[in-house]
Amino acid sequence: MTQNSKSPTQNFSGLGIAPGLLEIIARLNYKNPTPIQKQAIPIALQGKDLVGVAQTGTGKTLAFGLPMIQRLNQVKGQGLVVLPTRELAVQVDEALRKVGSRAGLRTAVLIGGTPIYAQIQAIKRQPHIIIATPGRLNDHLQQRTLNLKNVKIVVLDEADRMLDMGFAPQIKKIFQELPSTRQTMLFSATIPQEIMKMATSYLKLPIRIEVAPTGTLAENVSQEIFIIPREAKTRLVDKLLEQYLGPTLIFTRTKHGAKKLTRAIRDMGHSAAEIHSNRSLGQRRDALQGFKTGKYRVLVATDIASRGIDVTGIELVINFDLPTQTEDYVHRIGRTARAGASGHAISLATPDQRKELRSIERLIRKNLPISQVPVLPPVRQPKFRPEEQDGSTRWQRPQGSNFARRRRPFGQQRQGNRRRPGRYRDN
Numbered sequence: 001m002t003q004n005s006k007s008p009t010q011n012f013s014g015l016g017i018a019p020g021l022l023e024i025i026a027r028l029n030y031k032n033p034t035p036i037q038k039q040a041i042p043i044a045l046q047g048k049d050l051v052g053v054a055q056t057g058t059g060k061t062l063a064f065g066l067p068m069i070q071r072l073n074q075v076k077g078q079g080l081v082v083l084p085t086r087e088l089a090v091q092v093d094e095a096l097r098k099v100g101s102r103a104g105l106r107t108a109v110l111i112g113g114t115p116i117y118a119q120i121q122a123i124k125r126q127p128h129i130i131i132a133t134p135g136r137l138n139d140h141l142q143q144r145t146l147n148l149k150n151v152k153i154v155v156l157d158e159a160d161r162m163l164d165m166g167f168a169p170q171i172k173k174i175f176q177e178l179p180s181t182r183q184t185m186l187f188s189a190t191i192p193q194e195i196m197k198m199a200t201s202y203l204k205l206p207i208r209i210e211v212a213p214t215g216t217l218a219e220n221v222s223q224e225i226f227i228i229p230r231e232a233k234t235r236l237v238d239k240l241l242e243q244y245l246g247p248t249l250i251f252t253r254t255k256h257g258a259k260k261l262t263r264a265i266r267d268m269g270h271s272a273a274e275i276h277s278n279r280s281l282g283q284r285r286d287a288l289q290g291f292k293t294g295k296y297r298v299l300v301a302t303d304i305a306s307r308g309i310d311v312t313g314i315e316l317v318i319n320f321d322l323p324t325q326t327e328d329y330v331h332r333i334g335r336t337a338r339a340g341a342s343g344h345a346i347s348l349a350t351p352d353q354r355k356e357l358r359s360i361e362r363l364i365r366k367n368l369p370i371s372q373v374p375v376l377p378p379v380r381q382p383k384f385r386p387e388e389q390d391g392s393t394r395w396q397r398p399q400g401s402n403f404a405r406r407r408r409p410f411g412q413q414r415q416g417n418r419r420r421p422g423r424y425r426d427n
Contacts, residue, residue, distance in 0.1 A: 015041045021070050024102045034059035035211040041067055044185060049203040051195075052187040053210035056331055057310065057338045060187050061095045064155045069100045071183075072128050077152030079129040082174065084161040086111040086133060086281055087288060091310050092157065093131045105129060110136045110146075113281030120145050134162065134170035141177055148177045156202075159188040159195055164325065165304070168198075175202050190327050217330060217364055221337035223345045225357065225370045233320060233348050234264050235376040240346060241270055241298070246315025247291065250300045251332050253321035261320060262300045267383050272298040275309070303328050312338050319347035326359045 012025050012033055033041070036054040043050050044067030054060055068079045081096075083089055093109045100107065108122035110132035116139065123130075123146050130137075130146075140146035156162070162171065184203045188195050199206055217223075228236055241248065250265075252258045255276035262274040273287035273296040291299040292311050301309060303323060314336045323329050329347075336343025347368070349357055361368055 012037075012041075016045045017041065017066060018070055018073075021066065021073075021099075021103065024099055025066075027102075028098060030062070034063075036060055036209070037063045037066075039209040039211065040064065040185075043207050043209070044068075044183070045070060047071070047183050049184050049206040050186070051191070051199050051203065051206045051208045052185065053189070053191055053208070054187065055189050056334050058211060060157065061092050062099075064157070064185050064187065065092075065096045065099065068129065068153050068155070069096070069103055069105060071153060072105060073103055075152060076150075078127070078148075078150045079153040079155070080148065080151045080178075081129065081131045081155045081157060082134060082137065082162075082171065083131070083157040084133065084165055084167065085158075085304070086113055087275070087284060087309065088158060089131050089133055090285065096129055096131070100129065107131060110140060111281070112136050116140075116145075134167040134174065138170050138173055141173070148174070149179060151178055152182055154178060154182055154184045156184070156186045156198075159186050159198060160190045160192065160327075163192075163194050163198070168194075171198075189331060217333065217366075219337070220342040221333055221345055222343075223333065223347070223368055225347050225349055225368045226373055227349055227351055227354075227370060228373050230350050232373075232376060234261065235379065236348060236373065237261070237265065237318065237320065238268050238377050238380070239374055240316070240318065241265070241268065244316045244344070247294070247311070247313055248298045248316045248318065249291075249309065249311075249314050249335050250298060250318040250320050251323070252300060252302060253324060255302055257321065258300045258302055262298075263382070264380070265298050265300070267380050270298050271296045272300060274300045276302040277304055303332070309335055311335070313341070314338075315343060317343065317345045319345070322347060322349055322353055322356050322360075326356070326363050329360045330364065 011031065013022060015033065015038065017025070036052055036058045040050060040052050040063040044064060052060065052063060054063075064081075072079055081089075081092060083092060089109055089111045093107050096105075097107050105128040106125060107129045108119065108125070108127035108131070110119050110123075110130060112133060112135055116136075119136075119140070123140070130151075137146075141148075156171070162168075184206075186195070186199055186203060186206070226236060237250070250261065252261055255278045258274045258276045259278070262272050265272040273290055275284050275287045279287070287296065287299060288309065288311075290296040299309070300320075303325075317333050317336045319329070319332060323332060333343075333345035336345060357368060
């Protein structure tokens with residue numbers, strides 16, 4: 001069963017939300033529900049299973065969060081939200097706590113990169129809602145530090161991304177531990193055949209709601225393409241950052257590329273941070289928070305880490321590399337032009353990537369304008385960095401120079417490859 005996005009409901013009061021929760025929503029200045037919220041909330045409040053198809057930034061968290069909070073206040077049990085990345089888990093937790101804490105609900109976040117002991121303590125406090133990534137959730141299940149027998153409501157958020165990241169086996173194990181009498185909601189930006197199989201396996205007669213077809217872009221985002229050799233891309237970024245002065249999000253295909261580009265942008269004189277799977281959870285949190293507060297003007301990210309980036313006011317998105325998956329183009333540029341604001345998206349393609357550009361155009365059903373490459377600034381020489389994050393001093397070797405590597409002070413041992421008894425294992 002599919003429902004369309006048109007509804008006469010213009011505010012939260014007509015969706016079946018309890019008066020006490022409506023007061024909390026009003027105090028938080030949530031005025032009008034988004035299309036996905038208008039459709040999902042009444043269905044979810046009835047305890048029905050549903051499949052929600054919506055792009056990022058459409059208000060999915062409250063679409064499942066408000067019904068979960070209300071129903072858990074009415075019945076005994078727990079809610080479980082499973083999602084693909086640590087960053088997304090942290091942001092969903094922030095959104096649910098903002099509402100749920102005022103209703104007396106507690107949350108626990110189970111993700112990698114944080115001490116498992118602290119998570120065990122949080123579980124012992126009997127949280128009402130558990131927010132977890134598949135890997136760490138399975139760790140707790142295997143160690144018997146958590147059981148899911150009291151879970152009444154389950155949400156699979158960003159289900160397509162979880163399948164892309166290879167989490168299908170972990171999700172299967174999670175559902176084997178869940179009670180059969182439960183409400184299940186699945187949200188996804190796209191609905192490939194694999195998602196439909198998942199819905200058939202884990203949901204009971206779900207109602208499908210869709211607010212925009214796959215490939216739909218934000219209304220106020222403009223796009224352009226530059227065809228440019230790979231070796232000239234960094235110089236074009238230099239030019240673009242002089243032209244656009246607002247917060248900028250840049251996507252690279254690899255974590256090595258993200259690190260290299262971040263250093264180059266700092267050499268240009270801009271504050272920049274990077275977010276990818278090689279960064280610790282603390283480093284990723286600091287980078288994201290710094291980007292939100294304006295400490296960093298530029299954030300460089302890979303696709304695997306980008307789903308947790310929910311920041312308003314991003315003026316420019318640059319695809320330094322075209323995405324590996326065509327559908328990720330929509331997810332990437334959807335980070336700008338949020339909440340009615342306008343934004344711009346620029347993609348840098350090499351001359352041999354015209355086939356990839358055609359695939360993107362077919363997806364979004366629109367021709368992408370190709371702009372002429374401007375006169376580029378000269379190559380900037382890497383700067384001397386007196387302090388790295390580990391406190392060491394390093395020279396960044398300029399191209400073509402004969403600078404030697406700095407020798408380690410006498411007596412200082414290299415720690416990275418030393419084996420410690422009982423602490424080393426091969427993975």
